[in-house]
Amino acid sequence: MxxxxxxxxxxxxxxxxxxxxxxxxxxxxxxxxxxxxxxxxxxxxxxxxxxxxxxxxxxxxxxxxxxxxxxxxxxxxxxxxxxxxxxxxxxxxxxxxxxxxxxxxxxxxxxxxxxxxxxxxxxxxxxxxxxxxxxADDDTLSVDFVLSRLISGYEINYDFGLLSSYFPYELFFYLGCDMRSISTIDGQSLDRLKGIIIGELEHKIPGIVHCTVQGDQSMILFLINLKERQWNEAIDAVKLLSQSMAESETEPRWFFSELFHELSKASAVYQDSYLKLLQYRFFFPEKVLLIHDELPKPEGDSDKFNLSHFTEQIKRLQLEEAFTDLRQHVTSLSLHYESDVFQFKSFLGNIIFNVTNQFSHIKALEESKYALFRAIDEAQDVDEAVLILESFMNKVIQHTFTSSGLQASNANMKRLLEYIEEHYAEPLSLTDLAKHFHFNPSYLSSLFTAHNKEGFKEHLNKIRTDKAAELLREDGAPISEISCKVGYGDHSYFCKVFKKYTGLSPSHYRRQYYSQE
Structure with missing residues (x-):
């Protein structure tokens, strides 16, 4: 056959x-x-x-x-x-x-x-x-077959009239949906989610044309064709869909490619816009939607890190100064979303290797080195990778701290916790706290881990989540309003954090509480 x-x-x-x-x-x-x-x-x-x-x-x-x-x-x-x-x-x-x-x-x-x-x-x-x-004979090729060839960059003789009748509108873009957050993805659930997405788009945007693009098992990808004036409607429809999915067991991330007006550009936009968005997601962990036309302006090139000076500071046990410089450089690197992810991870691994070598006499650091390398290599986003580095730096400081000054640090910790408890609903960062209390950010980071077995960000999220749970039990306000009350401007991100700490989405948590009364 x-x-x-x-x-x-x-x-x-x-x-x-x-x-x-x-x-x-x-x-x-x-x-x-x-x-x-x-x-x-x-x-x-x-x-x-x-x-x-x-x-x-x-x-x-x-x-x-x-x-x-x-x-x-x-x-x-x-x-x-x-x-x-x-x-x-x-x-x-x-x-x-x-x-x-x-x-x-x-x-x-x-x-x-x-x-x-x-x-x-x-x-x-x-x-x-x-x-x-x-x-097959090029004259009898299906639309899906022709489209796959165009996206792959091959020259092909095709019936332009066939494609024009299939894609009647002037605007094209790729819409991707990353399903990696779903632990039990299979063919049936993928088809079900495709149906939900298509149904919502067709309901919100009458006449929209969509074509599924085959690819990675963990991704759903459509080529979308619609009228120019319907572009904002498409964004609004996906935003609503993402909010509804944030309340369910699925928490996908969405990607809107660059817009284009000719199918001949299908391959170039796929390569230069859509695939690059998939790389950029590493540097935008909190963004549920990545839209090509709304990306921030790329930062300028970061200054080269002075590894020799850093190593000399480590040798002299000037850890606070060394780690402050390192944090500033890593923050700068994190803003370069067009950077190579592999190079970013390699830099973090190299730092851990160099610092560990300086403290080779500390067995705990030496034994954890390779596990840290693996953890950084497997990190899904920049926050996760930086958190691993932060944990390592805190561990270094803890192992090199003397018992002197513990009483003072306990008093400082009490002041910090009281301040966070009072101001959790405001925009708070480690830098903000450092300025308020006139501390060095690296000292604060180490102080949190030493006293709380968790970092500042985890502590703040836990307080906000506890307050949100209290409001969900006592207040009938919309969940989006509650997310703002506890300090989260992004509703979808609030749902993600709440589920991480409680195991339930906010709406599920509220339903479960009322069903037990």
């Missing part, structure tokens, strides 16, 4: 997946990429749903690596062939996958069109009953 050979790509790096997608004219060669996943667990769900012929997988990935994925695929789906991606240093892992029945392997540094195509064609020969053609 003549058909396209269906392929799934599994790699935790989105740029690697994109590179594989663009290295070949897949459909013309007889193949079709039907899905992507960032780890083995996501891939297994895709495999059950899409039934691919070939899985191309990386070896080293979080959650479930390629070795375990290969073993499960060959056990549960013996007809599916697996091709492994690896580097030279990972070749010992590849040997074990061959024992589980992997069809072939490709070295990442040597990934090129000719070599990949050769491996793919050798692999499809192993699949019984699969006769692959060179792809």
């Amino acid at each position: 003549n058909q396209l050979c269906k392929v799934i790509i599994v790699d935790d790096e989105i740029l690697v997946r994109q590179g594989i997608k663009y290295v070949l004219d897949w459909e013309r060669e007889g193949f079709q990429i039907v899905g992507e996943a960032s780890n083995g667990q996501e891939a297994l769900e895709l495999i059950r749903t899409l039934q691919p012929h070939i899985v191309i997988t990386d070896i080293v990935m979080p959650v479930m690596d390629g070795e375990e994925l290969t073993r499960i695929v060959k056990r549960d789906h013996p007809d599916i062939e697996v091709i492994v991606l690896s580097s030279f240093s990972e070749f010992h892992y590849v040997r074990s996958t061959f024992q589980n029945g992997v069809a072939d392997y490709i070295l990442k540094p040597k990934l090129e069109a000719e070599g990949l195509l050769h491996v793919l064609k050798n692999t499809w020969d192993k699949i019984p009953g699969l006769v692959v053609t060179g792809g």
